[in-house]
Amino acid sequence: MRIFPAHRIGQRVVRMDGHGVPVALEAILQLLPLDTYSSYQAGLMQVVPEIQQFQLFGTNIKKLLEESHPGAAIKEFERFEFL
Numbered sequence: 001m002r003i004f005p006a007h008r009i010g011q012r013v014v015r016m017d018g019h020g021v022p023v024a025l026e027a028i029l030q031l032l033p034l035d036t037y038s039s040y041q042a043g044l045m046q047v048v049p050e051i052q053q054f055q056l057f058g059t060n061i062k063k064l065l066e067e068s069h070p071g072a073a074i075k076e077f078e079r080f081e082f083l
Helices: 022-029 053-068
Strands: 044-045 075-078
Touching: 022 053, 044 053, 053 075
Parallel strands: 044 075
Antiparallel strands: none
16 A cells, blocks of 8 residues: 655645554544535444454544534445445
8 A cells, every 4th residue: 555645745744643543533523524414424444353453443433433523423334345
């Protein structure tokens, strides 16, 4: 997987090196509202049952979404549907 080099063409790039997804998501949710006109406000990939270490990660992400936007619908996509 190659990461897009936004720092080369972007006028302003905010980096969060050293911070995990929950910290970044919490910061983003303070600035960007979720779409209330959609049938769901956030989409997450379903956790593959064989990889249990991601269960807690998915739970934390859902908790952050629900705390910042109570009542928001979260749709879980099958991993190949997510792409």
